[in-house]
Amino acid sequence: MNQDFITDASELALEVAGAGLRYGRTWALRGCSARVPRGRVAALVGPNGAGKSSLMRLAVGLRRPDEGHVTVFGRPPRGANLARVAFVAQDKPLYPELTVAETVKAGAALNPHFDTPGARRRLDDLGIPPRRTVRRLSGGQRAQVAITLAIAKRADLLVLDEPLANLDPLARHEVMEGLMAAVAERGLTVLLSSHVVAELAEVCDHLILVSRGRVQVAGGIEELVSAHRLLVGPSGTAPAGAYDVIGSSETERQTTLLARVRGPIHDPRWTTRELSLEDMVLGYLRAPDAVLAPRPVAL
Amino acid sequence: MIEFSLDKRSGVATYMQIVQQVEQAMRLGRLGPGDRLPTAAEVVGRLAINPNTVLRAYRELESRGLVEPRPGLGTFVQRSLARPRDPALERRLASWVREARAAGLGPDDIRALLESALSGGLTGEATA
Amino acid sequence: MTWLAVRQHRIRMISMALVVVLWAGFVTVERLYPGVRGISASLFAYLPLVMGVFLGAPLLSREYERGTHQFAWTQSVTRGRWLAPQVVTAAVLALVTTGLVVGLISWSLSRLPHELSGALPFTWALFAVALGTFWSAVTRRTTVAMGSSFFGVAACQLIAEGLRNRAAREFGWAPATLGAVEAAITAGLAGALVAGAWWFVTRRDPG
Numbered sequence: 001m002n003q004d005f006i007t008d009a010s011e012l013a014l015e016v017a018g019a020g021l022r023y024g025r026t027w028a029l030r031g032c033s034a035r036v037p038r039g040r041v042a043a044l045v046g047p048n049g050a051g052k053s054s055l056m057r058l059a060v061g062l063r064r065p066d067e068g069h070v071t072v073f074g075r076p077p078r079g080a081n082l083a084r085v086a087f088v089a090q091d092k093p094l095y096p097e098l099t100v101a102e103t104v105k106a107g108a109a110l111n112p113h114f115d116t117p118g119a120r121r122r123l124d125d126l127g128i129p130p131r132r133t134v135r136r137l138s139g140g141q142r143a144q145v146a147i148t149l150a151i152a153k154r155a156d157l158l159v160l161d162e163p164l165a166n167l168d169p170l171a172r173h174e175v176m177e178g179l180m181a182a183v184a185e186r187g188l189t190v191l192l193s194s195h196v197v198a199e200l201a202e203v204c205d206h207l208i209l210v211s212r213g214r215v216q217v218a219g220g221i222e223e224l225v226s227a228h229r230l231l232v233g234p235s236g237t238a239p240a241g242a243y244d245v246i247g248s249s250e251t252e253r254q255t256t257l258l259a260r261v262r263g264p265i266h267d268p269r270w271t272t273r274e275l276s277l278e279d280m281v282l283g284y285l286r287a288p289d290a291v292l293a294p295r296p297v298a299l
Numbered sequence: 300m301i302e303f304s305l306d307k308r309s310g311v312a313t314y315m316q317i318v319q320q321v322e323q324a325m326r327l328g329r330l331g332p333g334d335r336l337p338t339a340a341e342v343v344g345r346l347a348i349n350p351n352t353v354l355r356a357y358r359e360l361e362s363r364g365l366v367e368p369r370p371g372l373g374t375f376v377q378r379s380l381a382r383p384r385d386p387a388l389e390r391r392l393a394s395w396v397r398e399a400r401a402a403g404l405g406p407d408d409i410r411a412l413l414e415s416a417l418s419g420g421l422t423g424e425a426t427a
Numbered sequence: 428m429t430w431l432a433v434r435q436h437r438i439r440m441i442s443m444a445l446v447v448v449l450w451a452g453f454v455t456v457e458r459l460y461p462g463v464r465g466i467s468a469s470l471f472a473y474l475p476l477v478m479g480v481f482l483g484a485p486l487l488s489r490e491y492e493r494g495t496h497q498f499a500w501t502q503s504v505t506r507g508r509w510l511a512p513q514v515v516t517a518a519v520l521a522l523v524t525t526g527l528v529v530g531l532i533s534w535s536l537s538r539l540p541h542e543l544s545g546a547l548p549f550t551w552a553l554f555a556v557a558l559g560t561f562w563s564a565v566t567r568r569t570t571v572a573m574g575s576s577f578f579g580v581a582a583c584q585l586i587a588e589g590l591r592n593r594a595a596r597e598f599g600w601a602p603a604t605l606g607a608v609e610a611a612i613t614a615g616l617a618g619a620l621v622a623g624a625w626w627f628v629t630r631r632d633p634g
Binding site: 039041173176177178179180181183184185202203204205 | 305313340341348352
Binding site: 060061062063064078079082083085086087089091093094095096097098102105106107109110111112113146153 | 428430431434435437438493494495496497498499500501502503504505509632
């Protein structure tokens, strides 16, 4: 797996190395390591309460890690480096009393490189009335305003916490279209979280799977999916070959294995099938002890 | 300009669907030499997919020698896959389809017959 | 940034304008009916309470409660740079309101009482706003911060009165000296409380 990680830190949009985060005495994250190379669209997935939002808070500098370290383009997300990361929190917080136009003005006031004409054009294309107060926008419009502001910040890494939650299917599609167009035009790196894996398959090329406060799987989606197979064969036997079993289920007649294969499986009694991203993620979530993530780098 | 559409249930990888749609448009003459393909931003602004998927499809088309990227300008179709049209052939096919319909065959039956003929399964001789 | 801070204070500016109008009403009545003269000055003690509760207490807790701190603190400016115009806007608003109210009262009374003379009304206003801001940063809840500010300012006023009487009795300080010392203490406390709020915002992580 390691060869697809680019080791030069400047080529990493985000690096999380052995990071932990505590709320009072409870650890929300422990020993997390993950890397997102520049230009990727990374999915941060996992069950609710697994630590996705906590990991994002670390990435955007709202919290500092209680152990390990987190860097964005090689530096901690603080001070001048704040300009390189844009964040949209889960509830899309904006000032409800401001109008859309005033919200854009606020973005310009708080960011030296803010793209005001671009933001206005995007909102105009989306048909969001500039004089309406944020309070009176629909959920989809509000999400679009929040994401527009994040894009107009001209950051290099965009961190979006559940950008599609609470949106209807049309609004979801529109949000994703706009986001992907921005990625294509600006070469942005994106980290977006979701607890629905299916909606990310077309959009993302990188995966960080978080469960129970740890990074369980991290890497390029294509490499990950192509390294995993579903093996089906007679019960009570195991196929010959180099592979690691992630999970297994057994009936009277047959055994089904979810495995990471390291070479061909040459066993006539066993059939191998390819997996979808969703099936692979589900397999790992059912087997919380199976971990496939970069080890923390000794510093 | 060509517009892509995706079939998410087809099981065909997204980039391959784009490749196939470009090839088909070229065969039918809807895309010819010099035509520009939509930019990645234009495609993803409509389909909501990862831009790298589009770039990968274009690289595949480039490796097949069908398109050529011109830096700063876009990706352009390089050659033609469209055959010169043969009105006589098209006329005979149209009349054959009319006959098949008249004989009570549906579109799927016609397609099956055509597939079978293409794979050499139809010899035209009656089997006992 | 200053624009945003001022825009966010719009409702509070209107509230303070109403406070000034209220005192203008008191003073007009006093001018028309000299028998009730002194009400506007005796009610002045409530002004710092109003400032602590309405200008100081919501300053940060409103951000935490609505989650907008996640917006404000992930833009390109540091939390300290974001906080400064917020505090300055609230302070300027408090000073202007105090100035206008003191001006109105002096139109009614030829000789102002101790707590209305010199720098004292202004340092008390700053102290009240600072106390409200401090509780706002610590509690992160507007209602709790408002309650804490109200009782905090009221308690400090009582303590100040006690100390003032004692200093006059035991040290024989002249009113002018007393006023100067009290102003220095309240201003110093205001500075310390703002520094405390700043520490909470910049050093302590938001939940």
